Every structure is written in structure tokens, then in C-alpha cells.
Amino acid sequence: MVSLILLESQKQVPLQQWYFENKSVIRVGRSTDNDVVLTDNLVSRHHLEIRCNTNGNGWQVVSHGTNGTFLNGVLILQSPLADNSLLQLAKGGPMLQFQMQQVTINQTINVGSSNVGDSNCTHQGNAADNLFCIHCGQPLSVEKTIRNYQVLRTLGKGGMGTTYLAWDGVGTANFKPRLLVLKQMNADMAKVAKARELFEREANTLKSLHHTGIPEYYDFFVEAGKKYLAMELVHGKDLEQLVYLKGPILPQQAIAWMIQTCDILDYLHSQDPPLIHRDIKPANLMVRSSNNSIVVLDFGAVKEIGTTPGTRIGAEGYCAPEQERGQPLTQSDLYAIGPTLIFLLTGENPFKFYRLQGRSFRFHVENVPTITPQLRKIIDKVTEPLPRDRYQTARTLADALKQCH
Numbered sequence: 001m002v003s004l005i006l007l008e009s010q011k012q013v014p015l016q017q018w019y020f021e022n023k024s025v026i027r028v029g030r031s032t033d034n035d036v037v038l039t040d041n042l043v044s045r046h047h048l049e050i051r052c053n054t055n056g057n058g059w060q061v062v063s064h065g066t067n068g069t070f071l072n073g074v075l076i077l078q079s080p081l082a083d084n085s086l087l088q089l090a091k092g093g094p095m096l097q098f099q100m101q102q103v104t105i106n107q108t109i110n111v112g113s114s115n116v117g118d119s120n121c122t123h124q125g126n127a128a129d130n131l132f133c134i135h136c137g138q139p140l141s142v143e144k145t146i147r148n149y150q151v152l153r154t155l156g157k158g159g160m161g162t163t164y165l166a167w168d169g170v171g172t173a174n175f176k177p178r179l180l181v182l183k184q185m186n187a188d189m190a191k192v193a194k195a196r197e198l199f200e201r202e203a204n205t206l207k208s209l210h211h212t213g214i215p216e217y218y219d220f221f222v223e224a225g226k227k228y229l230a231m232e233l234v235h236g237k238d239l240e241q242l243v244y245l246k247g248p249i250l251p252q253q254a255i256a257w258m259i260q261t262c263d264i265l266d267y268l269h270s271q272d273p274p275l276i277h278r279d280i281k282p283a284n285l286m287v288r289s290s291n292n293s294i295v296v297l298d299f300g301a302v303k304e305i306g307t308t309p310g311t312r313i314g315a316e317g318y319c320a321p322e323q324e325r326g327q328p329l330t331q332s333d334l335y336a337i338g339p340t341l342i343f344l345l346t347g348e349n350p351f352k353f354y355r356l357q358g359r360s361f362r363f364h365v366e367n368v369p370t371i372t373p374q375l376r377k378i379i380d381k382v383t384e385p386l387p388r389d390r391y392q393t394a395r396t397l398a399d400a401l402k403q404c405h
Contacts, residue, residue, distance in 0.1 A: 002050075002059070004028070004036055005097040007086075014097075018157040024052040024241045025283075028089070028096070029065075035156075042067050042090035046316070050081060050098065054245060059098070065089060131167075131179075139167050147223055148172040149182050149230065160195065160300075161185040165233065172219060172230075180218055185227040196227075202300040203229045205275065213264035213295050236289040238297070239282035239340070243347050251370050254344040255401050258337050260294040261285060262398035269330040269394055274305040276328045280336035281318040282343050303328060317350040321385055331387040334397050338363060338383035345370045360385040375404050 004026070006016040018036050020026055028036040029047040038047075047065035052058075059081040063069035067090030071079050087096045121136035131152055133140055143151040143164075149172070153165040166182040189195040206217035206229075219230035239257070243249065249257075261280070268275040278301040286295040320335035322328065339350035346353075346368055353363045363383055365371045371379070378400050384390045391397040 001100075002026070003099045004050075005099065006038070007095040007097055019154050020157075021153065021155050022237075022241075023156065024244045026050040036096075038089065038094050040089070040094050042093035047089050048087070051244060054247065056245065059100070061085075061087060061098075067091065067093065138169075142167075146182065146184075146228065147221065149180075149228075151182065152179075155181070160189050160199070166230070168218075168230070179233050181215075181231050181233050183229045183231070187226065190225075190227065198300040199227055199229070201302060202298075205299045205302045206231060209268075209271075209299075211264060211267050213260065213267075213293065214299075215295060215297065234286050234288060234295050234297075236287045236295070239285045239287065239344060241283075242287065243282065243344060248347040248370065249344040251345060251372070251375070251404075254341060255375070255404050257285070257287070257294050257344070258341060259398045259401050261296065261337065261340075262334075262394040262401070264294065264296045265330075265333050266394035266398070268302075269333070274330055276303050276305055276330055277301065277333050278303055278323065278328050280333050280340065282340055285340070305330060317354065320383075320387070322387060329387050330394075331390045331392065334382055334391055334394060337397065338379040341375070341379060342368075342371075372404065378404070 001019060001021045003020070004018045005014050007013065008015055020035070023035070026036065027034045027046060027049055028038065029045050030037070030039060030043045031045040034046065044065040044067065047063070048069050049062045049064070051060055051062060053060060060079060061069065061071060061076070061081045062078045063076060068075050070076070070088040070091070071081070072086050073088075081098055083098070083100045085098045087098060088094070089096070121133060121138070123133045123135070123140055126134055126140060130140055132138065139150055139152055141152065143154065145151070146166075148170050149166040149168055151164045151166050154162060155165050156163045162184045164182040164184065166180055167177075168180055169177050171177050185195070185199045189199075203217070203220040206215065207220070209217075215234055216232035218232070219228075221228055237245070265277065265280070268277060277296065277299070279298055280296070284297045286297055287293070288295055318336040318339045320328070320332040323332040323335075342348070342350045342353060342363060342365055350363060353365050353368075354361055355364050357364070362385075363379060365376055365379060378397075381400075382390050382397060391400065
């Protein structure tokens, strides 16, 4: 686990803290799609990235900020990051302290029993990273209890709220004791109407959907004025984590994952009215450890087709032109498959390949050896500037990708 602490600039006392567990890339900037959002005019929209090294040993910081990034007072573009390092986003800008904490989650062994357990159990003989006692089956450490949910770990803390790993020992979630993800909307965001809308939209959307490639909805409730969403815990890593940890993906595997993604998008687009995800990108595509299958995450941005133009939502490099204008279509979700494939096969930000061609910007991947001419044609077609020139359905895109096997 690592944490970032926002410090008051003069006395350097902590003002706010974010925690990240099992995350290989942490993004900091002014834009709301960052993991840490800092609303300061000196901070760029996507100011810096903190990346775990590919061997999992150590971290480094990469600066993208227009006004620069200072590591322990020295201007840097890219540098190793030591424990307790101080990062300043621009001269006179916000100060963050980077800290590393040795905390691990064992999600595969000793996953709690539904038995009441022995209240006299001393929990002796358990491994340090066990979540549950090997003797009585009860949680070894509970941070707090929210309704019937026992919070075992804080998984992440960001601008929108806090995500917990929780244990539902009494079977509140679908009448079955289980580990789950509990998302809590933070108090500041609860005051923002748009934030409340997105949080509740994710809950309502998940409740209405039933697909193995979509996290299962368990519960939505308000406790002590705070909103909570309980949902399925998906064991695995997202595609962004996998690439940063292991490097580019083999073409056959990348294509197979995108075919699975198309199947999930076909399900969303087939709803009445059709649903547009609006945030398809590697970080929102999880690979289940149990069967190597794709699960689409983050349904807070989902929008029904035909509704009035709304807020611009979507990740830079993966967002279709019409979505940038707040007018997404089902073909906008398909557009994101193109840059996602580029990232998987190169390990590079798709923006690196995005250049002006005639009157519009296009992805130029003709010099990437792992992208065959046949696959390049698919990427070209799915990222056409005009939606009418792209594949019209997720099914036709999947059929085209199958021909590349």
C-alpha cells in the first residue's frame, strides 16, 4: 500500500490523505478523472503519474505538468521515488508527501466462514496477511462496521470517496456471506449534485444489469448521511496494471480480451433504451484471475442514449470526438476499443500515435510490428472521426476481430 498526503505549504501539516492498494499507476492532476484531484490553477489537468516499477520493486514519478514538478525541491521530468519524498506540483503549488506501507491482502485463502465462530478464540497461528482466522473463521481485524458490513481494509481513497474491502458475515448481500467491495461517497462530494447523480446512477445501473462481465450489485443504502454501494469483489488485475507490470500483451490475447469486451458492450447497447458506458479504457477492464475473462468496471458514467447532451466524460486518448462534445453514441464505446488495443500491444499511451492527417487526427500504427495490416484496418475503422464510418455495432466489431485470430 502507498499513500499520498496533501500538506499545508508553510507548516507542512497534513490536510488530506489518499490510500492506494494494489494500484500500479496513480494519476494526480486538476481533472476529475485523476486518482488524486487537486483544484489549483498551477496544477495541470493531468500533472503527474506515480508508477510502480515493472519488477514490482519501487516507484517512480513521471511529470506531465506545464508548470513542472519538484521532487524534494529539485525540478524533474522522471525520477525514482523514495519513501517520504516530497512532491510539489509547480513552484508555489500543492505539496504531496509520498509514503509506502507494507500491507498486503490475501484474497484467496481462508476467506471467512459463515459460522458464528468461537468468541474465545485467540487467533493464534495465523499468517500475517490472513483476512480470516484459520480456527474460528472470523475476521482477524475489523476497521469499523457499517450496518452489517465489517470493513477489513481500505482499498482506495480518492476525490469521489473511499473504497473498502468488506465482509458480509450475515448474508445481507443476496443472503450469502461473502467478501465484497463497499464504496462510500465522501461528504464533500455528497454536496455536489452532479457527483450524487453519478454515484446513484452507478448503483441503479448495476442493479438492473445481469451479465458475468459486469460486477454484481448487492446493496445501496444511506447510513449517517453517507451513501454506500455494495458490489461484487472481482479478483484480478485491470489491463492497465497488467501492461505496466508485465509489458505489452501478445496480439492473440489482446484480441480475445477485446472480443469479450465487445460482448459486454453488445449487452449494454441492447438494453431498452441502449446504455452507453462512456469510460471504456484499460483501467476499467478487469481480468478475472479465475478464468482470464474480462469484467467492465465503473458504471458511474453510464448514459441512456437519446437523453440530452451532458457533461463531457471520458479518458483522454480513448474518448471519441462526439463524446468530447458531450454527445456520445453507442459507436463512441466502440471507438475506445481502438486505442485500448494500441495500449495493450505497445505498452505506450495511445496519444503517442495520434497525429493530424488531413483535417482530422488519426492513430498512426503502421510501424508497430505486433499490429498486422488486418488489425490496423480494424483500428482505423473503429476510430474514424465520424460515427457513421465506424463499425455500427459491437457484434460486427467482434466478428471483424475474430477474423484476426
